[in-house]
Amino acid sequence: MITLYRWNSSANAGQWTNSPDLPDRCGIPEGEIWWIDLESPTPEEDARILEHVLALHPLTVEDITKPRREPGDGLHFPKVEEFADYLFVIVNPLGEPQAPDEPLSEITAGGTQLSAVLNRHLLVTHHYRPLASVKRVREFLDRHAQQAQRGPDYLFHLILDGMVDDYAPEIDRLVERLDEIETELFDQPSAHVLSELIRLKRRLVMFRKTLILEREVLARLIRGEFELVDDREMAYYRNVYDHLVRYAELTEGAREMVSDLMQTHLAAVSNKLNGIMKAMAMVSTVILPMSLVSGIYGMNFKHMPELEWEWGYPMALGMMAALAVGFVGLFYWKKWL
Incomplete structure (x- = not known):
């Protein structure tokens, strides 16, 4: 689905269009800011926007459409590239958040790919799954349409900020589950607990890898390396970067906690086995002299x-x-x- 938001500075208003009638080459009228969002687009919609309307570099198109061409593990890792007339960014958000009472899913961090192309007057976002951060920015523009006049770099900051904040509840749930597992380990260590710890560790490793790569992307965006990111927006990108660093540290702490719990599990199982062997040795010691007498x-x-x-x-x-x-x-x- 293609959605277009057009901000008109002369009318001081913005409007949404679900099926935009775009020309073959995107010529944005003077005084307008456009945001084109492609959510679960068809191959025809991809070709129309990415190749005909925007005429992106073939390598950019290849990176954007990689999840479709390589299902499963076909996500591209976060990166930022500058071309002659646009800036290309890839990040790996979580997708739609889970309900608080749902069990932790098997979807790892970076469960989907968000690709963004921006220049002075245009922001294009591309994703194959619904994203809560994109949905919130749409709602934000419905309430504060005039904020669109700050440009595509500001709109993209809002999406990044929401995407990074979506990590917080997921990390909190992982940490809470680890606290519960810690209690279970002392009560009744089992193979099921160890299996869950291995699964959580795998997920946290992917979290950490994704956050580190996204941190590098934000670090480049806040250094003033790209002209398409305005100086006045640097403070907002730095704020997103600070959040990302904090969540990366929380993830690292949770990963260390998983490793400690796995060691604790092995120690608890070993201690339990020692107790069993001790009881069996005592029983054998009691029975041995009785067997001696009966044998004689x-x-x-x-x-x-x-x-x-x-x-x-x-x-x-x-x-x-x-x-x-x-x-x-x-x-x-x-x-x-």
Whole structure:
């Protein structure tokens, strides 16, 4: 779906168009700012906007459409590139957030790809899944249409800011789950807990990798390296960069916590196994002397004085009981029980 937002400075108003009638080559009228959003576009819509309307470089088109050409793991990692007449940025947002009561999904960080192309008067965003950050910017423009006059770099900052803030609740949920697992480890360590820890660690590693790469993208955007990012917008991009650094640090802390919990799990399992082996050794120690007595009196020798004795059988049972009680008492005295 193609959505066009047009800001007209002379009319001091903006309007949305769901099926924009764009020319073959995008000629934006003087005094207008355009935002073209492509959400889950068809191949025909991709070709129309990226190749005919914008006439982007073939390498840019290839990077933008990579998720369609390579389903599954075909996402491009975050990057920023400057061309002669436009700036090209790729980031990996989370997509639509989960409800608070839903279990943690298997979708890793960077579950989708957001590609952006911007120049002085135009912002183009491209994504194959709905994005909460894009939706919020649309709602923001409905309430504050005049903010569009600040240019595509400001609109793109709003999308980046929302995208980065979407990491916060997901990271919080991961940390809360790790706290719950920590309690479970001391109560009942199990293979299921270890499997979940491995899954969470894999997810946090992807989080960390994505955040580090996006941090590098923001670092380039705030250095004044690109003319298409206005100086007055640098402060806003720096604010997004600060948030990104903080979330990257939280992710690193959570990743270390997962590693510690995995070590704790192994220690708890080992300690539990030691307890089992200790109990089995004690049982064996108690039974061993009883087996010795029963073995001695189970021998088939003809001349054994106790065989003909009236109290021989009770004596043997008494000896075995006395040995068992004696060893159990020894274990208690040694505080092994």
